[in-house]
């Protein structure tokens with residue numbers, strides 16, 4: 001073998017995306033990136049990928065390819081091996097994505113039932129126990145993120161017996177979280193029965209409520225939260241319009257006295273509500289919290305500044321290999337989760353109904369989601385304009401915000 005020839009090997013941790021005369025090489029370990037736009041380099045990168053990340057390199061390659069190889073080596077994304085070291089082409093082992101959740105694969109596995117395979121993917125159930133007239137949130141916060149909703153006059157309440165029938169027929173072994181939501185969860189008379197319904201010890205019951213609702217029902221809430229013997233987290237929403245620091249102080253003291261695990265969610269509409277939230281977080285030393293940008297119909301600029309990604313934001317994203325593998329198959333924001341509305345409808349995203357607890361079985365609903373390639377599988381490589389973009393695996397999966405705005409690309413790239 002000619003000793004002047006070399007093998008160029010690209011590390012198996014590199015994810016390559018080639019679209020529209022551009023390529024992005026992203027190292028899932030070091031987080032280094034190389035963007036290629038030169039035509040000669042693009043065809044070199046394509047060849048490299050088509051030859052399992054290893055190709056022969058002559059000593060007389062062009063200057064631009066030498067420069068590219070040097071950059072690969074400098075960023076620890078690739079290396080050269082003299083062909084004299086081996087009389088055969090080296091082999092590189094790389095992870096191959098096993099698509100456990102693929103309906104075709106599931107159907108092909110004759111020995112394992114489709115039922116078991118689909119149900120074992122169900123990890124999280126949101127149940128809206130009741131729903132009241134919603135005055136404050138005209139722009140439907142619960143379409144933008146998981147929100148408790150708040151309001152005055154009760155318009156619907158889910159039947160506990162229907163929920164029991166719907167979930168009791170099947171053993172849902174892998175379930176991890178039950179989120180109980182509603183306009184006033186503490187007003188729901190059967191709330192304490194939920195933990196009996198799902199008997200796995202590993203399930204966490206997450207009870208969502210607005211701080212105003214909690215204050216109005218504090219005695220009832222204290223009794224419910226201390227009576228339930230399963231693992232409970234209380235998720236308290238403090239919306240941008242709620243600034244009564246004394247009441248917030250009082251509520252946190254009560255929760256601390258009861259040793260209740262809690263987390264706090266803030267809705268943010270502008271700079272001022274952001275500052276108020278950070279003030280509360282610091283003042284009360286809140287450990288577990290999240291800030292949700294909320295579009296209220298008149299805060300376009302704030303929303304664009306804080307939710308839309310610039311090219312710089314995207315280039316600073318550093319997903320892990322497992323994230324990238326998932327993004328090729330499923331949407332981790334939606335996958336494994338379903339929501340039951342207070343009227344019994346089943347959906348992954350509000351208004352996109354996949355069934356009803358009164359007319360379908362749980363399995364029917366999930367099979368429909370699989371067969372329709374629903375939101376569980378809504379991934380950027382399959383949707384416009386992201387399918388033509390080299391950043392499709394860097395960008396986080398489609399979320400409620402994209403669905404709410406009916407726009408897949410919440411970014412400033414054309």
Ligand code: SF4
Pocket residue numbers: 314380385386387389390391392393395408409410411412413
């Ligand atoms: S949102 Fe879509 S179009 Fe925008 S950068 Fe991400 S993948 Fe590209």
